[in-house]
Amino acid sequence: SSNGSKDAKKADDSSKSGNITVGFSQVGAESDWRTANSTSMKETFSEENGYTLIFDDAQQKQENQIKAIRNFIQQEVDYIVLAPVTETGWDTVLKEAKDAGIPVIIVDRMVKVSDDSLYTAWVGSNFELEGKKAAAWLKAYLDATGRGNEKINIVDIQGTIGASAQIGRTKGLEAACKENKNWTLLAKETGEFTQAKGQEVMESLLKKHGDDIDVVYCENDNEAFGAIDAITAAGKKVGTGKDDILVMSFDSTKTGLTDVKDGKIILDTECNPLHGPRVEEIIKSLEAGKEPDKKQYVDEEVFAAVKDVAKISADGKDYDVTVVTDDVISKRAY
Amino acid sequence: MSNEKKSFNWKAITQHRLFLPIVCLLVVLLVNVIKTPNFFAVSIKNGVLYGYLVDVVNRASELVIVAIGMTLVTAASGGQDISVGAVMAVAAAVCCQILSGGQVSTNELMNSMALAIIAAIIVAAICGAFNGFLVANLGIQPMVATLILFTAGRGIAQLITKGQITYVRVGSFKVMGGYIGKCPVPTPIFFAIAAIIIVNLVLKKTALGLYIESVGINGSASRLVGLNSTMIKFLTYVICGILSGIAGIVASSRIYSADANNIGLNLEMDAILAVALGGNVLSGGKFSIMGSVIGAYTIQALTTTLYAMNVSADQLPVYKAVVVIIIVVIQSPVFRRSVDEWKKKRALKNNKAMEGGH
Amino acid sequence: MAQKTILTMKGITKTFPGVKALSNVDFKLCEGDIHALMGENGAGKSTLIKVLTGIYPFDAGEIIMDGKAMVNKSPQDAQNNGISTVYQEVNLCPNLTVAENLFIGREPKKLGMINWKEMNSRSKVLLESLDIDVAPTTLLDECSIAIQQMIAIARAVDMECKVLILDEPTSSLDEEEVEKLFALMKKLKAKGVGIIFVTHFLEQVYEVCDKITVLRNGELVGEYDVENLPRVQLVAKMMGKDFDDLADIKSERSGEVKEGDPVIEAVGVSHHGSIKPFDITFNKGEVVGLTGLLGSGRSELVRAIYGADKADTGEVKVFGKKVKINAPLDAMKAGMAYLPEDRKKDGILADLSVRENIIIALQAKRGMFKPMKRKEMEDAATNFINLLQIKTASMETPIKSLSGGNQQKVILGRWLLTNPRFLILDEPTRGIDIGTKTEIQKLVLRLADEGKSIAFISSEVEEMLRTCSRMAVLRDGKKVGEIKGDDLTQEKIMETIAGGDKNNE
Amino acid sequence: MEKKKAKRKINSSTFLLMITIVLFAVMYIAGMIIFEDKGFAKPQMFMNLFISNAGLIVIGCGMTLVMITGGIDISVGSVTALVCMSAAYAMENKGMSAISAVVISLLIGILFGVVQGYLVTYLEIQPFIVTLAGMFFGRGLTAVISTDMIAIKNKTFLAWANYRINLPFGTYNRRGMFIPAYIYPTVIIALGVVILITIMLKFTKFGRNLYAIGGNQQSAVMMGLNVKRTKMKAYVLDGFLAGLGGFLFCLNSCAGFVEQAKGLEMDAIASAVIGGTLLSGGVGTVIGTLFGVLINGTISSLITTQGTLSSWWVRITLSALLCFFIVLQAIIAAVKRKKKKN
Numbered sequence A: 001s002s003n004g005s006k007d008a009k010k011a012d013d014s015s016k017s018g019n020i021t022v023g024f025s026q027v028g029a030e031s032d033w034r035t036a037n038s039t040s041m042k043e044t045f046s047e048e049n050g051y052t053l054i055f056d057d058a059q060q061k062q063e064n065q066i067k068a069i070r071n072f073i074q075q076e077v078d079y080i081v082l083a084p085v086t087e088t089g090w091d092t093v094l095k096e097a098k099d100a101g102i103p104v105i106i107v108d109r110m111v112k113v114s115d116d117s118l119y120t121a122w123v124g125s126n127f128e129l130e131g132k133k134a135a136a137w138l139k140a141y142l143d144a145t146g147r148g149n150e151k152i153n154i155v156d157i158q159g160t161i162g163a164s165a166q167i168g169r170t171k172g173l174e175a176a177c178k179e180n181k182n183w184t185l186l187a188k189e190t191g192e193f194t195q196a197k198g199q200e201v202m203e204s205l206l207k208k209h210g211d212d213i214d215v216v217y218c219e220n221d222n223e224a225f226g227a228i229d230a231i232t233a234a235g236k237k238v239g240t241g242k243d244d245i246l247v248m249s250f251d252s253t254k255t256g257l258t259d260v261k262d263g264k265i266i267l268d269t270e271c272n273p274l275h276g277p278r279v280e281e282i283i284k285s286l287e288a289g290k291e292p293d294k295k296q297y298v299d300e301e302v303f304a305a306v307k308d309v310a311k312i313s314a315d316g317k318d319y320d321v322t323v324v325t326d327d328v329i330s331k332r333a334y
Numbered sequence B: 001m002s003n004e005k006k007s008f009n010w011k012a013i014t015q016h017r018l019f020l021p022i023v024c025l026l027v028v029l030l031v032n033v034i035k036t037p038n039f040f041a042v043s044i045k046n047g048v049l050y051g052y053l054v055d056v057v058n059r060a061s062e063l064v065i066v067a068i069g070m071t072l073v074t075a076a077s078g079g080q081d082i083s084v085g086a087v088m089a090v091a092a093a094v095c096c097q098i099l100s101g102g103q104v105s106t107n108e109l110m111n112s113m114a115l116a117i118i119a120a121i122i123v124a125a126i127c128g129a130f131n132g133f134l135v136a137n138l139g140i141q142p143m144v145a146t147l148i149l150f151t152a153g154r155g156i157a158q159l160i161t162k163g164q165i166t167y168v169r170v171g172s173f174k175v176m177g178g179y180i181g182k183c184p185v186p187t188p189i190f191f192a193i194a195a196i197i198i199v200n201l202v203l204k205k206t207a208l209g210l211y212i213e214s215v216g217i218n219g220s221a222s223r224l225v226g227l228n229s230t231m232i233k234f235l236t237y238v239i240c241g242i243l244s245g246i247a248g249i250v251a252s253s254r255i256y257s258a259d260a261n262n263i264g265l266n267l268e269m270d271a272i273l274a275v276a277l278g279g280n281v282l283s284g285g286k287f288s289i290m291g292s293v294i295g296a297y298t299i300q301a302l303t304t305t306l307y308a309m310n311v312s313a314d315q316l317p318v319y320k321a322v323v324v325i326i327i328v329v330i331q332s333p334v335f336r337r338s339v340d341e342w343k344k345k346r347a348l349k350n351n352k353a354m355e356g357g358h
Numbered sequence C: 001m002a003q004k005t006i007l008t009m010k011g012i013t014k015t016f017p018g019v020k021a022l023s024n025v026d027f028k029l030c031e032g033d034i035h036a037l038m039g040e041n042g043a044g045k046s047t048l049i050k051v052l053t054g055i056y057p058f059d060a061g062e063i064i065m066d067g068k069a070m071v072n073k074s075p076q077d078a079q080n081n082g083i084s085t086v087y088q089e090v091n092l093c094p095n096l097t098v099a100e101n102l103f104i105g106r107e108p109k110k111l112g113m114i115n116w117k118e119m120n121s122r123s124k125v126l127l128e129s130l131d132i133d134v135a136p137t138t139l140l141d142e143c144s145i146a147i148q149q150m151i152a153i154a155r156a157v158d159m160e161c162k163v164l165i166l167d168e169p170t171s172s173l174d175e176e177e178v179e180k181l182f183a184l185m186k187k188l189k190a191k192g193v194g195i196i197f198v199t200h201f202l203e204q205v206y207e208v209c210d211k212i213t214v215l216r217n218g219e220l221v222g223e224y225d226v227e228n229l230p231r232v233q234l235v236a237k238m239m240g241k242d243f244d245d246l247a248d249i250k251s252e253r254s255g256e257v258k259e260g261d262p263v264i265e266a267v268g269v270s271h272h273g274s275i276k277p278f279d280i281t282f283n284k285g286e287v288v289g290l291t292g293l294l295g296s297g298r299s300e301l302v303r304a305i306y307g308a309d310k311a312d313t314g315e316v317k318v319f320g321k322k323v324k325i326n327a328p329l330d331a332m333k334a335g336m337a338y339l340p341e342d343r344k345k346d347g348i349l350a351d352l353s354v355r356e357n358i359i360i361a362l363q364a365k366r367g368m369f370k371p372m373k374r375k376e377m378e379d380a381a382t383n384f385i386n387l388l389q390i391k392t393a394s395m396e397t398p399i400k401s402l403s404g405g406n407q408q409k410v411i412l413g414r415w416l417l418t419n420p421r422f423l424i425l426d427e428p429t430r431g432i433d434i435g436t437k438t439e440i441q442k443l444v445l446r447l448a449d450e451g452k453s454i455a456f457i458s459s460e461v462e463e464m465l466r467t468c469s470r471m472a473v474l475r476d477g478k479k480v481g482e483i484k485g486d487d488l489t490q491e492k493i494m495e496t497i498a499g500g501d502k503n504n505e
Numbered sequence D: 001m002e003k004k005k006a007k008r009k010i011n012s013s014t015f016l017l018m019i020t021i022v023l024f025a026v027m028y029i030a031g032m033i034i035f036e037d038k039g040f041a042k043p044q045m046f047m048n049l050f051i052s053n054a055g056l057i058v059i060g061c062g063m064t065l066v067m068i069t070g071g072i073d074i075s076v077g078s079v080t081a082l083v084c085m086s087a088a089y090a091m092e093n094k095g096m097s098a099i100s101a102v103v104i105s106l107l108i109g110i111l112f113g114v115v116q117g118y119l120v121t122y123l124e125i126q127p128f129i130v131t132l133a134g135m136f137f138g139r140g141l142t143a144v145i146s147t148d149m150i151a152i153k154n155k156t157f158l159a160w161a162n163y164r165i166n167l168p169f170g171t172y173n174r175r176g177m178f179i180p181a182y183i184y185p186t187v188i189i190a191l192g193v194v195i196l197i198t199i200m201l202k203f204t205k206f207g208r209n210l211y212a213i214g215g216n217q218q219s220a221v222m223m224g225l226n227v228k229r230t231k232m233k234a235y236v237l238d239g240f241l242a243g244l245g246g247f248l249f250c251l252n253s254c255a256g257f258v259e260q261a262k263g264l265e266m267d268a269i270a271s272a273v274i275g276g277t278l279l280s281g282g283v284g285t286v287i288g289t290l291f292g293v294l295i296n297g298t299i300s301s302l303i304t305t306q307g308t309l310s311s312w313w314v315r316i317t318l319s320a321l322l323c324f325f326i327v328l329q330a331i332i333a334a335v336k337r338k339k340k341k342n
């Protein structure tokens, strides 16, 4: 037991150094978005800001994240931040964290657990809302250009099946298609969030549906790049012209916005990866003994190539539509 | 008389080792006649060839190139190189990073194309050499030796691109994954054909093919007849690395970027599958490059067919699995033997019936 | 006379793609008989055995054992029916211990669990009873091929059986071992076990067998009692023609060997752990035999010269010039050729065709960038198929589907094609039929006459006496003497091997 | 003389295993010294290796069996996903009991084992290809059942999953509170499987036949072993263990989704090989595989504890350590071989 108390003392020493230790379990580095997310965390929880960040990359595997959290618990970190690979499967390990008295903050995707007290707060995007925003813009745009009653054929190039972003964004579109009787969802096919797959799927869709397609709804920028290439290669055009195809996208990365500016992507709905500051706010309020809001959405914008629509509303809230200029692009951090 | 001649040839054809792989490819393609009639329609659209069939041949290019390397590695070392996809990513990263001069995105070439391509291929060859060293010199089992680069490769690629997707939005770079000038045939097809021809030429004009088979069948006997087993195994891994590098450049040119996470993703499994569908034995020894090439086209034909038939991508593996099993069962010696026996029995019965008729 | 028949095979027919291995063969085995199965290489002996024990299905015919018709679907079936077999190629598991190889499939058990202790102790008893000097816990992989052969035999005889089949069990055994085996066979015979015995050694047939069945080209020639079939007639039956006796081949030798015309000299060559430093010289036009007991290091000696195992000390000179031999290719470039003793492991490239197996050494010698033309390969293959009378469906047949003896001929052809000046033959006649054996011996002498020097290893002293003009004797990895000229007699050799002091130079 | 020979034999066949265990110990102790201040020396850290890898250990055992016969099974990751998804679906969407979920899991495993075993054994198709198809099939079927994530909320199941077994030792946390080390029942099951399979491999006919087949299949046939039935049994047992392992995996994650356990097959193969199993067959032990799993777990645990690497450096370091390990093993084995020859 003398050994034990020595341990305890040592731990005390290290916590006296003043830094707050944060263990962050990240999904991986599978996209630019994710890299930006990691960077945001690393910049926020730097030594200069009074933190010690223990960063773990799970390489897209939930089991690695579970291992990492167990490891954090043994390291007796002050806070655990988890960007979960999946929404489910966290009950056991979060319970272990709770028993060890370590608050857990979830970022990005939501977790589904049997007991909400297993995590302290959540910061992230509302993917379904993103989908709804995009659909709302499309409706407003069609109305504005006088195509409000035309028959509109849409194809959805989905993200990786099962990913929260895919589920939310697809849901948003499907709901809108149900509402608007003149919209038809011709096909849903996954492009796995990559450019190459997006291109391959689009090639195949073009062959099948030929000239019918009016709108391509890509669930991230990379897919949109691929789809645009496929469309151009098939001798069609993207843009606002009469027989052209409208390409919609999500994420709003720098490269994505460049295409918006060029008019290739008509609308890019933002998915904000800069979670660091929000998480820091939560930790600060916890340190101060306050109880933060359980769910916190990051602010996300809508970027369009054209001025036709200035404002949209989704879920009862209004959002401004930003028209992309060089200025907007140069301000982008990722 | 002509009939007799035909049937004689027919037997020779069915005995050929590429007969079944080709039949399987044709069957996969023919399914489309019923399901997707316009599958075989090839037209010129926008100045280039257009059609499902063109897609099959075009999209299969990287797989074909990698499958060739995989065949050689398999034959010589009796094991597979599972790092090919990762090596593709590394080569793509090197190529794009040099072209973009370190920027995330570029609209003009920062360095010469030749430099970038040569550097990428050299790096890929080094990766191959690393694998080859582990397998040939240290005697580590191929799948385990290549597991190292399989895990590290994409990390290295990300390290090179600093974790970002590097875009090279320059026409001349897009050529390798697109079209050369006004040529209506997609460039990747030329790459695949070139790889096939060059490797076949090398195997024809040197004794390498025989050496590889011999080393793969019996290492110790090969050594005693004066072959340097280590060197030959090593060489096949280097060749496989180089071919993966080329495939990586083509793949990155298609998307004019280096996507470290996705270039060549899961391609190793398809390449191994192609080798097997081509009638090659995965435990080494005799091999047929053309078999693997046909296997690769079969896999892509299957994928494209299923797309054309509106099968959703996440369920696609189920169909793929079923078709693969059917193909390998048909090609399996046991199955062929039982068919032969069945035929023999039927012939016997017929004979007896005829005799009875007399 | 009223012997009971235990096994009858009637009208057995078996075809492989391209070859009719057996056609309408009858065979009858009686209780307590040792029955020799004779024939040239590729006559169908092994195939008949494999058909009997269920490795191959047969096309037509029937097998009757103990008065009941039966078909063995697998060797397991055969074992259950009381047939115990030693196949021509040693078939054991290299990754298991000696004891396991002896007992696998019938392990002693206690409470449903394998009783290792008993297995090891029973193995020890069994090994000792056959004078096999190896510990039961040794991995089989570490045993020499002769020991493996003995273990395979031990395994087969230890099983309760009515029929024991031995397919060329003696090919890699020396005389002492053979004697042990014969004693064993006689014991089993007394117990009433019927034994089928395949061999190419005529003396052995006349020593132990009661009956002889001769096959030729997959067809039955006939069944004879040993007493009624003199050797010459037996050979004639096997070959289908009269055979000029094998005696004094040596007298055919024309040229005199010129002493002191060394082609290869080894000075102080050794390989750590297996062979102590030795000096040996091979002169032009000379056949030098290497003799010694089993495991005395004959193979190791030649392997060290050839670079198959890189020598630790010493040097090899070719025509008086020192050459560095790091790998077999160096030796080949210096004009050496090496026919290894373990055909299956070090010789054949199983899946490659006969043609490829023949040309591979020459191709390797020429180098990768000088591939042989198709025509050249085919000519070479045809040439050696004819010269060595290799029985094969075509030159494109994979070598693995040739009979054991014919495989050996292919390997011999491989080396002759490289036109070596120094040829190492380690057990070249193993598993080769009597006719061809004489042919090979003649060939060896002819090659010597052409000026090649030859190192010849064989377990048959007589064969060596017939061919060699000088013999080196080895004991325990050491060269203990050289015998030549008139000293070259069986007694003298035995004496030296046993450690007679006189010749230890 | 004879004794000496016997000793030599033991060394050569258990040598790889011994290297593995020693290297593991060295690595772990080094980690304990370097990262002592980060809790690496705590007993719970060690227990976590077992807790997090219980499923993998069981799956690795199955993998070892088929690898000993000279085969391979790369479908295990997909089977795991399918098992998790089916169990989750059965309990959540069909309202079945936790017990029936166990039964379903094991049945799925066995079914895969039977079909794959049949194709490998009786139709003589290459194991890699058969199980590759199995891998596609399992993953696809998982997507067919549901593309959504299913969280398991079944009370009994969660009770199993969260049933903590406290051990009589532990550490004090920084507030001076005694925290006992603990494990979950999955760990006991996994270790039980390792022990049972070890006994089976060493002391049953079936176990020894597996080695014989892997050593030389042709010989095994000629020695009168029923090679086909043995191989078939090996694949069925492998399938069963994949099902069981999948279920343990499910107990650890309490969810089913399409992307689950991707790449698990490579972890299992790597673990087996590091533990001394040869891909070419005939050699291997499940104890070795257990240590293989622990080594992989320790490597990733070391990296997590270190905690400042960026994503790509994690991958590179991970494989560098793996490489170091594999190469060291190869070199030691080669040196040993040379020595033995002399």
Ligand SMILES: Nc1ncnc2c1ncn2[C@@H]1O[C@H](COP(=O)(O)OP(=O)(O)OP(=O)(O)O)[C@@H](O)[C@H]1O
Pocket (backbone or CB within 6 Å): C016, C017, C019, C020, C021, C039, C040, C041, C042, C043, C044, C045, C046, C047, C048, C088, C391, C392, C393, C400, C401, C402, C403, C404, C405, C406, C431, C433
């Ligand atoms: N698996 C096989 N496939 C094709 N042909 C075969 C096969 N096994 C044997 N043969 C052929 O059958 C014939 C008889 O071969 P078998 O092995 O029975 O000869 P053998 O009498 O035992 O000769 P040896 O004395 O050389 O061992 C040979 O011509 C051989 O080429």
Ligand SMILES: Nc1ncnc2c1ncn2[C@@H]1O[C@H](COP(=O)(O)OP(=O)(O)OP(=O)(O)O)[C@@H](O)[C@H]1O
Pocket (backbone or CB within 6 Å): C141, C142, C143, C144, C145, C146, C172, C274, C292, C293, C294, C295, C296, C297, C298, C299, C300, C301, C341, C459
């Ligand atoms: N595979 C092996 N592993 C370990 N020791 C071996 C092996 N092969 C041979 N030896 C040992 O090497 C020594 C020499 O064996 P070698 O094979 O050269 O004998 P040999 O005279 O050629 O006998 P034969 O060819 O009749 O078996 C012996 O002591 C033998 O036990």
Ligand SMILES: [Mg+2]
Pocket (backbone or CB within 6 Å): C045, C046, C047, C088, C167, C403, C404, C405
């Ligand atoms: Mg034979």
Ligand SMILES: [Mg+2]
Pocket (backbone or CB within 6 Å): C298, C299, C300, C341, C426
């Ligand atoms: Mg020898």
